[in-house]
Amino acid sequence: MSRSLLAAALIVAAPASAADTRAIEAHTRFLSDDRLEGRGMGVRGHEIAAAYIASQFAAIGLTPAGTDGWMQRITFQRRSQAAERETLTLARGAEAVFVNGPDLAVGPGTAAGPETIQGSLVFVGFGLDAPTLGIDDYAGLDVRGKIVVAISGAPLGLDSEVGASLAASKSEAAAKRGAIGLVQVRSAADVVRRPWDKIGPGARRPAFNWLNPDGSIDPSATALRFAATANDRLATALFDGAPTTFAAVRAEVSASPIARPKGFALAGTLRLDRATSLDRITSPNVIGVLPGSKPVLRDEVVLLTAHADHLGIRPHPSGDTIYNGAQDNATGVAMLIEAARDLAAGKRPARSVMFIATTGEEVGLQGADYFARHPTVALPRIVSEVDLDMPILTCSFGSIVPYGASHSTMGRDVAAVAAKMGVKISPDPQPIEAIFTRSDHYRLVRAGIPALFIKTGPLDDRGGNGCGAADKAFRATQYHEPSDDMSLPFDWQAAARFTDLNVALTRRIADAKHRPRWYAGDFFGETFAPGVAKAMK
Template identity: 30%
Template sequence: MKNYLKILVIVLFISCGNDKKDPPILVEVSQTTIGHHIERLASDEFLGRKPFTEGEVKTVNYLKDEFEKLGLLPGNGDSYFQDVPMVEITGTPSENMVISGKNGSFNLELLKDFVATTNKVVTDVSLENSELVFAGYGIVAPEYGWNDYEGMDWKGKTAVVLINDPGFKSGDSTVFKGNEMTYYGRWTYKYEEAARQGADGLIIIHDTEPAAYGWNVIESGWSGARLIIENDLPLLNVESWISSESAKKMFDASALNGQDYKTISRKKGFKPIPLELNVSVEIKNKIKRDVSKNVVALIPGTDRKDEFIIYSAHWDHFGIGKAIEGDSIYNGAVDNASGTAGLLAIAEAFKKSNPTKRSIVFIAVTGEEQGLLGSAYYAEHPIFNPKKTVANINIDALDSPGKMKDLTITGYGHSEMDAYAKDAATKQNRYIIPDQEAEKGYFFRSDHFNFAKIGIPALYASGSYEGFDKNIEEVKAYNDYYRINKYHQPSDEYNPETTELSGVQLDLQLFFNVGLKLSNEDYFPKWYDGSEFKAARE
């Protein structure tokens, strides 16, 4: 009887042990894999990875093949692709924008002084002696008691507005969100609002500090072919930027008579001011309709396979454009071969780990550089139920001079993803901080924004403030150099002998660790009270 009981206990112990799942294996995201894929995707072979080009064909097929090699399943039924129908508008503006008034006229020179585009799918658009009206920041925000368009019929008029919002450098945290840019400060919002008001056109005044990039970014980003997704929303005839120097010339010739237009724009109760000037400019367009691709791959879960963690990164850049120092290929090594390579490296790590309870999705989206188009299309046509999508971890433009002590979270304070990030950062002996440059509006400038808009808590973060081996000033100098000299320029290239990837690897490891934790529990991270995205989730 004693021997029988011993055998029974052993059998029961073995049976119980076999019922238990093995704990998840915490594998290392490979720095070699990261470097290999950045080098390939940022090579001239991929022609700058612009949608609707041979570079897109090469890029999306490369990603599909690499996901397939890793053993990931197609993420959209039996396909690795989600079609994203777009229109390519190649606009040729007139060489001059003419500003005229009672005291004469002067010309602004294309690219040097202004850029002009349109989202109207027509062959010819123009502003013909359209009345110029200064509309402050171009904002209608009832929750802040703000309306820069109030009291004027905007038909036949062109608004002139400042970039960013009234809180920028105001020194007052009660003005909008203080120095943190709201969506009202983004150029995308400003064009949308002017169209809703019925204006013919909008001119945004460029200023490097509140825009967070120089005029060279405007030149490269707002010239040549542009992509849009057609919809039924109102559109302007002309969307334009002018340089700050050109704006000064305009205001000096206007009815403002030397008033400080920046100061008066900050005052609550500002009303639009006719400038007693007119603007004329024409754009001739070539129209091409085609289909771009989001690339979608899936690792199915086990117990909770109908719940999803989505990793996202945009694969696109600017293709071949204006030559700078003899180089016309905009390779986009940091922006965003780094994030796209990160998707592949994290997918490889999950395949080396134990199966997860929840499913893991990898989406390389198109058209981010054209206005977050691929993620916007996915948000309108989600493959995976947003209510069952646990979280989004977005990867964009990873770059650092080494391993970072910090993890800077863009959009800190919105959701419990902050807590997941903090837990993972602490285990790496790092600390988390909010975005130290919130005035630059990075929260609205990458694809996590579109996931957040449909209620999916999102993490968008990177080490970018203080290094283990580099102090705060050294890291800032490194980041400033990239922003001034490489951001959206042909010089954003990859050199395997000089590019430091240890910090990129550390960030990607953290993203993997956060996803691994989420994928093996049954909890859904929540939006915090006060976040504008909470209502969409609920």
């Protein structure tokens, strides 16, 4: 056989829908290169990444769908600590002073200059508020004008995704009841998950919130005057003189997955002293759309997203200060680009597909939140979202964990696609991590859009737990570290398979006769899309 015929035969033999492993690797290599300086939001490296992504979208033939061509540029308020230190003073006759970093983690304020915030204390259990579930940890407690103290997380007996959402909404629940501040004391499980040496060093870093196009600040960003996390020394002191000690509260929570300690007043007052400086930066979401092929459906939009930002440049004991973010999330963006190429090259989906490389995920899902509040298409036109964020690609996966799939008819689509590819579906292997609320899809969920986030699961392609071990190793040694770089043992064939899976899922949703629907009675659908038609489970 001639060389040209052999080449043609190899091309024919390759799976027509398989993503290009070399392209995924090339995108990942470029986006995680040291010269992109960790793709920190608002800095040159992220702007270079955004320009690269836009150029790829253009080459594929997508249509620009930002507010300025490919870009949806967002203005952010950067809030920085402006004093030498921030202190929390507990007064009960004598005063005890606790310092930001060693003893607690509290961010800067939202107003420039020095400020003092003071109030009496109320323990509110987990601090959860979910009327549709019959949960009200504030029942019988007066917290108006006070500082509430809550246990971190949620009872493990709750559905892990519902619990994660409630835990992420504690500041909102406290503000709704009139509290001025929130201090979270950590459960034993939380301490194991994140030792204080992973929290304290970041306590004085800048914080960010986006601004509306008219320059105004979102009221939710200022509803609560401060939120802090306490180490065990401060937590113990907060409960001195209370009906129950902090150790007893923590033991009660550890002993039962359904324990929900009742609240009570705590003795004394708490005073936060800090100063804040403010400035502004801008950073873009990059957005392109593949118009749908069916006139009756092309006005409806399926979102496929991945965050392009990472942690930038920071001091590190190793001397390597560039947080390259190869797995988190250069790989996700690489797969987003190749998914767009695959969907554009074949038969076009019936519905339009919008591809968004978001900014600000690492500082609170900011870019996704801005898009959900200021979408570049009317929100009712968006039928669903699929998010690509940090699949573990150092292992050939045999299962997936589809976070969010059980709450809407998208779960049926995931099951069908996984079965066709011979991939099993695993339950959430680490509910304590609250992963459901930690990626961009969650902001679309809160906007009422059925959304899911697929992670590679614990099973490897031989049925063993190799990918679970790979995930554990990555989280222990490379997650949010400079060592998340191209020296990792990537399995690019696994990356291609994962891309194929998400392409197949996106196409199935985009071609379906009916748009995805929340299930009737589901917590997320009833809470965030109460007036929308539901499906029976």
